Amino acid sequence: MPVVGERPDDAPAASGALPGARITVVGINYAPESTGIAPYTTDLARQLVQLGANVTVVTGMPHYPAWRLDPAYRRRLFTTEHDAGVTVLRCRHYVPGSMDAVRRAWYEASFGLSSLLRTLPVRADAVIAVSPALSGIGVAAAASKRSSAPLGLLLQDVMGAAAAQSGVLGGSRVARLTASAEAHLVRQADLVGVISTSFVGPVAAYGVAADRIRLLPNYSQAHVDVRDQAAARRRLGWPAGFCVTHTGNMGLKQDLGNLIEAARLLDGRATVRLVGDGSQRGDLELQAADVPSVQFVDPVSDEAYADVLAASDVLVVNERPTVRDMSLPSKLTSYLAAGRAVVAAAVSEGATAFALRDSGASILVDAGNPAALAQALSSLADDPAARASLGSAATRYAAQHLSRAAALDRYADFVSTLVGMSGRTAGRRRLTGAPS
Structure with a gap:
């Protein structure tokens, strides 16, 4: 029986070169x-x-x-x-x-x-x-x-x-x-x-x-690597303190209102940065207006993006509770290559959860549950050793698979x-x- 990814017996072998095609x-x-x-x-x-x-x-x-x-x-x-x-x-x-x-x-x-x-x-x-x-x-x-x-x-x-x-x-x-x-x-x-x-x-x-x-x-993209956190923060002008970051699109399927409500529950224990842009950014800024620990950062260059990941203590993936097999966030590869702990609010049987379980570099919580997300972030804020362990797992996985x-x-x-x-x-x- 054919296996996905295998070339069928009667298919031409790839030449590895395409002169003039x-x-x-x-x-x-x-x-x-x-x-x-x-x-x-x-x-x-x-x-x-x-x-x-x-x-x-x-x-x-x-x-x-x-x-x-x-x-x-x-x-x-x-x-x-x-x-x-x-x-x-x-x-x-x-x-x-x-x-x-x-x-x-x-x-x-x-x-x-x-x-x-x-x-x-x-x-x-x-x-x-x-x-x-x-x-x-x-x-x-x-x-x-x-x-x-x-x-x-x-x-x-x-x-x-x-x-x-x-x-x-x-x-x-x-x-x-x-x-x-x-x-x-x-x-x-x-x-x-x-x-x-x-x-x-x-x-x-x-x-x-x-x-x-x-x-x-x-x-993982070529510009993302494991970097010194303190040096990255100096380049970005970010202060010391526990930092949680989400990067990329701010659209409907990201459901980032869930992260904002988690930040509200954390009550200033973490700076939560949303880096990027998208169709829902304006609504999210309104929702976060009374949550001073939430900051919005415009899209950055490739070089600065690597620093953003390195400067963070935890990187977040957040999805709507309905998102199962429609897509796999492209940010995941960069998160893992950066060697940082990942917290994912995602459906347990979805593509994102499956990929992150395989990496061993993340904590998974239920999508659409800000209390569970806040609890996961709080536990990592109190446990630098756990963050380091998850980050090391991310680095190993990226080297082997990405x-x-x-x-x-x-x-x-x-x-x-x-x-x-x-x-x-x-x-x-x-x-x-x-x-x-």
């Missing part, structure tokens, strides 16, 4: 966005160039995690840029300041239309879609058909589950439609890469055969295998008998 990548996030999915898509494209491929990325305008259009792109509909040998075709799309089902649909549709226009003249030997956005998968599928090229899919989120679990207003009404559309599109892929084993079940349920699924876990070099080799193998499918009849062996 024309590869198109479609994904809404790319550098200079420095958090979320963009760093992984950017690394993928640059790695393929290093392997000799001619790479074109079709992407959106920079907007994440602030969910505001980068002012440098305000007057542009389309741009063509060059990044480390990658041709980057950017297209304008709607950027919602806050998220509900209607705004999400318009975000998806506007990117779908503009990226379709950008891909019309493009011809490729292989096409890769990075999800989200769902519309980008459709555009990539159309591009692969025009070029008679194999289609690869990198699933960073399971969008059908996201619609149901993220808390977006109206999400429950569109979840079934989203899942149906996602299933139809995912089944068109010749190879599907997933970042977590928890994604395998949903993908298989969509009708993708096991021998078409590859495990491509995310990895190597950037190994992850880029997996990308290369995935794409080499995909390119090797060129000329074969795409998709004839994808399905396991899923309903149409």
Whole structure:
């Protein structure tokens, strides 16, 4: 029986090099966005160039995690840029300041239309879609058909589950439609890469055969390492004292009101910093207005981000109680690579809890329970030895499992295998008998 991540016996072996291969990548996030999915898509494209491929990325305008259009792109509909040998075709799309089902649909549709226009003249030997956005998968599928090229899919989120679990207003009404559309599109892929084993079940349920699924876990970014805490605090200007930090997107699925209420219960025993931006930041700032121990910090550079992690005593992951298998926070890899204790408020059977249990570097508490979160943070505030033990476990796990070099080799193998499918009849062996 095929095992996820193994190459089937009749599949071509990856060459490890792609001289002259024309590869198109479609994904809404790319550098200079420095958090979320963009760093992984950017690394993928640059790695393929290093392997000799001619790479074109079709992407959106920079907007994440602030969910505001980068002012440098305000007057542009389309741009063509060059990044480390990658041709980057950017297209304008709607950027919602806050998220509900209607705004999400318009975000998806506007990117779908503009990226379709950008891909019309493009011809490729292989096409890769990075999800989200769902519309980008459709555009990539159309591009692969025009070029008679194999289609690869990198699933960073399971969008059908996201619609149901993220808390977006109206999400429950569109979840079934989203899942149906996602299933139809995912089944068109010749190879599907997933970042977590928890994604395998949903993908298989969509009708993708096991021998078409590859495990491509995310990895720690190159700029994150273990640093001296005191030195990092001096560089940032942060004072001494117990410091709890959450970084990244401040959206609905992060449910950061839970962390603010935990800070309220801690009653000044910890400085709680929320570093980043997102559609819910304004509401969170209002909620925290009477909690002086909570501080908001704007997004920082890559170098400063490593210092933010190092300067913290505890790093927090917080998710809505409904979030199970829709996504795996990209911040986890950086948290572990920084060698700091992690406290996660997450559903016990979800993807985040599964990953952190494997690391041995965290304390897990129930999502949506600020008292439990406050208690976990309080216990670590009183126990530096426990923090050090968890941090050491994080460092070991990152070294063994989150190597950037190994992850880029997996990308290369995935794409080499995909390119090797060129000329074969795409998709004839994808399905396991899923309903149409």
